[in-house]
Structures are given as structure tokens and as C-alpha cells.
Amino acid sequence: MITKSALKKQIEKFPEEFTIDELVERIIFIEKLESRIQKSSDNDTISEEQLDEEIQKWFR
Template sequence: MITKTKLKEQIDSFPEQFSIDDLVERLILVEKIEKGKIQSENDEILSESEFDKEMNKWFE
């Protein structure tokens, strides 16, 4: 979940005119990064070997 502060930071980083699509894409990216940080802090990550196994399943 994104905070108002993060939202304001992102809006402030945009030029004076921008598309809503650009903003939505940026907010989705920021939310995914934040989610990844939280998962990493909570050790909710895959080891490299576990990741390789999962990737191999995708290509079977």
C-alpha cells in the first residue's frame, strides 16, 4: 500500500503536465518496490535454487 507522502513525492517529481497513465504506471512500480522491500525484510524471499526450480516449471 502506498502512503499519501509517497504519492505526493511522486506527483512532485513529475513535470507540470503529465498523463494519468504515466502517474498510474509510476505508482504501481513504487507499490511493487515497497512490497518487495517488506517481503525482503520479513524473509519472504526465494533462494536462487528455489527460483531456478520455479522458472523451470514455467517453461515446461
């Protein structure tokens, strides 16, 4: 979940004029990034070996 303060910081970085689509894209990106950071902090990640195994399954 994104916080108001994070959203405010991002809006400040925008140019004076921007489209709603650009804003929505940035909000989605920030939310995904925050989610991944939280998962990493919670050690909710997979090892490189597990990742390699998953990738091998994709190409079978």
C-alpha cells in the first residue's frame, strides 16, 4: 500500500503538466515497488537456486 507522503514526493517530481495515465502508471509502479521492498524486509523471497529452477520449468 502506498502512503500519502510517498505519493506527494512523487507528484512533486512530475512536470507542471502531466496526464492522468502518467500519474496512474507512476502510482502503480510505486505500489509494486513498495510491496517488493516490504516482502524483501520480511524475508519473503526465493533463493537464486529456486529462481533458476522456476525458469527451467518455463522452458520445458
